[in-house]
Amino acid sequence: MENARIAAVFGRIADILEILGENAFRIRSYRNASRTVGDLTETLADMVAEGKDLTDLPGIGDSLAGKIREILASGTCEMLEDLQKRLPAHLPDLLHVKGLGPKKVKVLYERLGIQSLGDLKTAAGAGKIRDLDGMGAKTEQNILQGLATLESEAGRIGIKEAADAVRALGRHLDGVEAVRRWQVAGSFRRRRETIGDLDVLVEAPQREQAADGILAYRPIETILARGGQKVSVALVEGLQVDFRFVDTQAFGAAMMYFTGSKAHNIVLRKRAQKRRLKLNEYGLFRGKRRVAGETEEEVFAALDLPWIPPELREDRGEIDAAAERKLPNLVEPADIRGDLHAHSTATDGANTPRQLADAARQRGYQYLAVTDHSQAVTIAGGLKASDLRRHADRVRRVNADLDGFWLLAGVEVDILNDGRLDLPQKVLEGLDWVVASVHSAFSLAEAKMTDRILAAVRSGVVHCLGHPFGRIIGRRDPIRFDVDRVFEACREAGVCLEINAYPDRLDLPDVYCKRAREMGVTMVISTDAHKIADLDLMEFGVSVARRGWLEKADVLNTLSASSLRKRLTRS
Numbered sequence: 001m002e003n004a005r006i007a008a009v010f011g012r013i014a015d016i017l018e019i020l021g022e023n024a025f026r027i028r029s030y031r032n033a034s035r036t037v038g039d040l041t042e043t044l045a046d047m048v049a050e051g052k053d054l055t056d057l058p059g060i061g062d063s064l065a066g067k068i069r070e071i072l073a074s075g076t077c078e079m080l081e082d083l084q085k086r087l088p089a090h091l092p093d094l095l096h097v098k099g100l101g102p103k104k105v106k107v108l109y110e111r112l113g114i115q116s117l118g119d120l121k122t123a124a125g126a127g128k129i130r131d132l133d134g135m136g137a138k139t140e141q142n143i144l145q146g147l148a149t150l151e152s153e154a155g156r157i158g159i160k161e162a163a164d165a166v167r168a169l170g171r172h173l174d175g176v177e178a179v180r181r182w183q184v185a186g187s188f189r190r191r192r193e194t195i196g197d198l199d200v201l202v203e204a205p206q207r208e209q210a211a212d213g214i215l216a217y218r219p220i221e222t223i224l225a226r227g228g229q230k231v232s233v234a235l236v237e238g239l240q241v242d243f244r245f246v247d248t249q250a251f252g253a254a255m256m257y258f259t260g261s262k263a264h265n266i267v268l269r270k271r272a273q274k275r276r277l278k279l280n281e282y283g284l285f286r287g288k289r290r291v292a293g294e295t296e297e298e299v300f301a302a303l304d305l306p307w308i309p310p311e312l313r314e315d316r317g318e319i320d321a322a323a324e325r326k327l328p329n330l331v332e333p334a335d336i337r338g339d340l341h342a343h344s345t346a347t348d349g350a351n352t353p354r355q356l357a358d359a360a361r362q363r364g365y366q367y368l369a370v371t372d373h374s375q376a377v378t379i380a381g382g383l384k385a386s387d388l389r390r391h392a393d394r395v396r397r398v399n400a401d402l403d404g405f406w407l408l409a410g411v412e413v414d415i416l417n418d419g420r421l422d423l424p425q426k427v428l429e430g431l432d433w434v435v436a437s438v439h440s441a442f443s444l445a446e447a448k449m450t451d452r453i454l455a456a457v458r459s460g461v462v463h464c465l466g467h468p469f470g471r472i473i474g475r476r477d478p479i480r481f482d483v484d485r486v487f488e489a490c491r492e493a494g495v496c497l498e499i500n501a502y503p504d505r506l507d508l509p510d511v512y513c514k515r516a517r518e519m520g521v522t523m524v525i526s527t528d529a530h531k532i533a534d535l536d537l538m539e540f541g542v543s544v545a546r547r548g549w550l551e552k553a554d555v556l557n558t559l560s561a562s563s564l565r566k567r568l569t570r571s
């Protein structure tokens, strides 16, 4: 069983406890357990099989460890079954609608008998919600909007979940003897933020045997189709996977076809037609003769193009750029030299500065910035000026003990509603690295929000604008501001824009990376790590940067420690 299933059970328990108005501490422990399990790199099934002690995991005590074993054995646990009897089965789904908390869900259920997302949509559409206590027309409007967002995201999973699923599936496919070669195409290969389903191309001379081997994969819940061309399955976590059998001489053409995007492929097909060629999933043809098809490189070459990285295949000018030999030389994970956004135990992180430094060094980094929250973020225990000074001293003492590694004393300071920073200028001036972020009042009008951010950018003490749009994918819309004015101000003031690599943020989004690059703004790819394992999220930020056409020189944290130090020396 996949960890995702166990995480989902804990998440559902927390949802129900919340609607029932149970103890907040209890709710949080299930939420945390869900997150801990979801973030593990090792599967719990393996850990249990190897006799490892689950209570060594953060936030997992004896009781939760027992439940994990119960879920592994039965797919569910008694507590969830009992809780579900106390509420309609689909009521907790309402919590996934943006703006609906447990209190409102309870009211909707008790007053209007709403039991599902379908009921909610009907009631909101009929204008029945605005008259409820504490709701009003605005809440009703927000619910309709939230439902629309949820629908557009339905059936899509985040890039990290997809990457985890691919890794697990890959281990299985590598062991199937009849599978000679396999590769994932589709939006996963283009590294989109969310993935609808997985397209896996398979080369296998003995297709029957290969299909048998593929279908032996344990996390398969349902077999949707099985034929000589294609095997389709649904995995337990709800992800659909299409395995397509492809011949050797067509593998490259099929990879191009199934990688997409559709818009990119249309432009390529037109280019082929102009050359009296025909491009499809079986190859590039002149009449009936196959001119190319075995590799992507040879198909592109036959169209007078260099190979185009999958992340660029969105019909955003990549084919013209390729034709003019002006494709960017995209930044790569191996170019990253350090991480400039991480939280420690001083606020809401799980590890000490020293532990973060050691973990960063293990990953081959030369530096890491400890950027804990400022006082406005009370929920995370944000630091006030005196605490931050002490904390920075402590970070510097740790740094003094580190040989050949730079632990930057930094902060993630809040940008207050009026554009002031949440800490005195003097304190911020004394730090090595200042990230400024919006964590509140996300719905300010565009003009006010623009002024707010411009004030921070022009403060003279900020190095980087953290998660600039403040969005949470599928849950919180991006804040609205005049993008060009803010980017221009960043360029003038030498302030970087962050690409936050946290999988539900991925902020700056790719199209804005491209815009910022065109405007001459430097970017920073950061994980916003709250624990050591988060440092490995860097790859998802790099994917966004690549989709945004960024080269190594566009990304500040590709600099060596010594170059970074020179760059940051305040003039």
Ligand SMILES: [Zn+2]
Residues within 6 Å of the ligand: 412, 437, 439, 466, 467
């Ligand atoms: Zn933040």
Ligand SMILES: [Zn+2]
Residues within 6 Å of the ligand: 341, 343, 412, 528
């Ligand atoms: Zn942060």
